[in-house]
Amino acid sequence: MSLTISLDINGQPLSVPIDDPRTTLLDLLRERLGLTGAKKGCDRGQCGACTVLVDGRRINSCLALALTLDGAQITTIEGLAEGDRLHPVQAAFIAHDGFQCGFCTPGQIMSAVGLIAEARAGADPERVRELMSGNICRCGAYKGITEAVLEAQGVLADTHQEVAA
Template sequence: MAETDFRITRRAVLEGGAATCLFLASGLPVRAQDAGAATETERVTTPISRIPMTLTINATEHALELDPRTTLLDALRNHLGLTGSKKGCDHGQCGACTVLVNGRRINSCLSLAAQHEGDEITTIEGLADGDQLHPVQAAFVAHDGFQCGYCTPGQICSAVGMLEEIRAGWPSHASTDVAARPDALSDAEIRERMSGNICRCAAYPNIVAAIRDAAKEV
């Protein structure tokens, strides 16, 4: 009995591929796409229920109904029109979205809006007192602490929170004695404490100078 030759040639592979493409292009139903397809579509199109919440932002209460997965950053920008806080990396690595919650700085892209009912949230829009700039804002202007300006709102909010941490006696990795209250805010301390905020334009010397001057007034 002669042996059958089962060798697959390049020509056979190409012919088989062409036949498969023609079959798919013909629009004929594919058996694998019948029963489960409708159920999958229904799951995708089922609307997510929204939950009511009240957020206090810059001393004003805002009643919202949001998808529970909405981040604080997206609530600010997309639902309240407070676009000062920027979406940079959306992974908590650049600091452009920094806001103050109960006086402490956080990355708003990593925090759910629903977590912050009852909190006092301050964004870059809420730092000034009318036409009177916050001392950190004024110092950034005086020292040209920005170039493209995209990271600036996060830099300023972070600096305001950082100066409060200094006032409370929080040490940093640059502190010589972590048990002692820092007497002077050195450039090394500023750089270490602001290391979570990235400036892609590299305006760091001006930012450090601005914070050093602002520290004398706040």
Template sequence: MSLSITLTVNAVPRTIALDDPRVTLLDLLRERLDLTGTKKGCDRGQCGACTVLVDGRRVNSCLALAVSLDGAEVLTIEGLAEGEVPHPVQAAFIEHDAFQCGFCTPGQIMSAVGLIREAQAGDDPERVREAMSGNLCRCGAYKGITEAVLEAQRRLAADAEEKAA
């Protein structure tokens, strides 16, 4: 039995036939849509390497069945930059050396983008660390990650103020 779902992935509408209703969003992205920036870490929702935004909210894509997301808007790391211009969170991660091996970086960045969009980051490093605690970094780059999130949030807030003025 084949099921058909429609997703908007990185602003591109896609209709996808699923042969198996048990396919996760992570496997759909990586194996069917060739969007391999989203990483498969634990495959149990414990590490956050597979974090993407679904309808603007942070989701561990390894835990989400693709069939349950029919009609959703999905944003992955590949859809974050505007052409060659990195998203402010991506730029802040580079500037603050917020990665080492880089495996967790896409999930960390997507979680940070979601956190900032949810207006949950605040300006307290401890609050950011707590809100990002679902994303693990085996290399221990947490200090740089926290600094990058705070810096990106300041930049995005300044950009929003500038546009409003």
């Protein structure tokens, strides 16, 4: 039995038939839709490499069955940049050396985008570290990641103020 679900992925509406209910959002993105930015690290919700936004909230796509997300709006790392213009979080990760091998980076960046939208960390690096604790970096680039999140948060706040003005 196949069920068809509707998703908005990075602003693009899609109708996707799901023939196996075991399909996770992560597998759907990577194996069916060619969006391989989200990574399969542990596949058990422990490493955060698969982090994407669902209806604006960061979650582990490896633990979400695709069928349960019918009608959802999904944002992946592929949906952040506008053409060649990087998202401020992407730019900040480069500026602060927020990665080494890069495997965890899409998950780190999506998690950081979610963290900034949640607005719970303020300028406190300890709160940033705590709220990024769902993302493991085997290379240990945590110092640069924390700096990047703090800087991007400032850039995004300034941008919003300019828009408001």
